Amino acid sequence: MQPNSTLDTARRHLSRIDPAALTHARDRLAESGIARLGFLLPHRVKRMLAAEALTLVDHHRQWDESRENAEGGEPAARQRIDIGSQEVRGGAQAIPLLYDCEPLRHMLSVVADESVLPHPVARRYGVSRRHHSDDPGRWHWDDYAFAFILVVECPPLQDGGFVQTVAHTRRDWDHSDIYRTLTRNPIRSWELNPGDLYLIRADTTLHRVHPFAHGRRTILSMAFASRADIEREQSSSTRRCGFTQRASGYDEYDTVIT
Numbered sequence: 001m002q003p004n005s006t007l008d009t010a011r012r013h014l015s016r017i018d019p020a021a022l023t024h025a026r027d028r029l030a031e032s033g034i035a036r037l038g039f040l041l042p043h044r045v046k047r048m049l050a051a052e053a054l055t056l057v058d059h060h061r062q063w064d065e066s067r068e069n070a071e072g073g074e075p076a077a078r079q080r081i082d083i084g085s086q087e088v089r090g091g092a093q094a095i096p097l098l099y100d101c102e103p104l105r106h107m108l109s110v111v112a113d114e115s116v117l118p119h120p121v122a123r124r125y126g127v128s129r130r131h132h133s134d135d136p137g138r139w140h141w142d143d144y145a146f147a148f149i150l151v152v153e154c155p156p157l158q159d160g161g162f163v164q165t166v167a168h169t170r171r172d173w174d175h176s177d178i179y180r181t182l183t184r185n186p187i188r189s190w191e192l193n194p195g196d197l198y199l200i201r202a203d204t205t206l207h208r209v210h211p212f213a214h215g216r217r218t219i220l221s222m223a224f225a226s227r228a229d230i231e232r233e234q235s236s237s238t239r240r241c242g243f244t245q246r247a248s249g250y251d252e253y254d255t256v257i258t
């Protein structure tokens, strides 16, 4: 399927979404900070997005391997792969088209019960792969309000293939209060399978990928902002003119691993 026909297929599907399904998802997001949205895109669109994600990962690995061969060293152990927006834009077509699809953002806004806006900085989408032997995912909040995730590959539940969330929590920018948040709030766990789509309120839902015993997890993630994020970004830009920057205690990839 061509990228533009993928977009057309998605648009047609989005125009026929059952309002009751959206209402149900909105209630789940408000209650749990996470909502399953598998109904939002048809299978063949999800397959196209997954195929692009896997192609990007393969190209990324081949490039790394050829560089290692050229440098003549021992091949490095398999490590986590994070592919950012620029590389995705260079190697995929359907993913950027879907990100900019206005009807999709509209549906996400209905589920979020507020405006879901394009990410104000370059890291709008990414593809990441974690192996069981990589460092496990840390508990974290994202910098921006919404993460829309397509699970491309995921270990089965018995191997630890799930994510965990703590809803309605307050983000501390330096992540110094995570253990207190974990001990004072209920933790929920969500089994995931390849092909699942979900939206997470990532700035007020503490979350992590549970460590898994075997296999690998590959996801396509799209980050979106709330109006409050945009306003914060604008005021932060103003402050930066006065040489003040907000400290961020974790690396940029944390925003996309779940």
Ligand SMILES: [Fe+2]
Binding pocket: 140, 141, 142, 147, 202, 207, 254, 255, 256, 257, 258
């Ligand atoms: Fe995250």
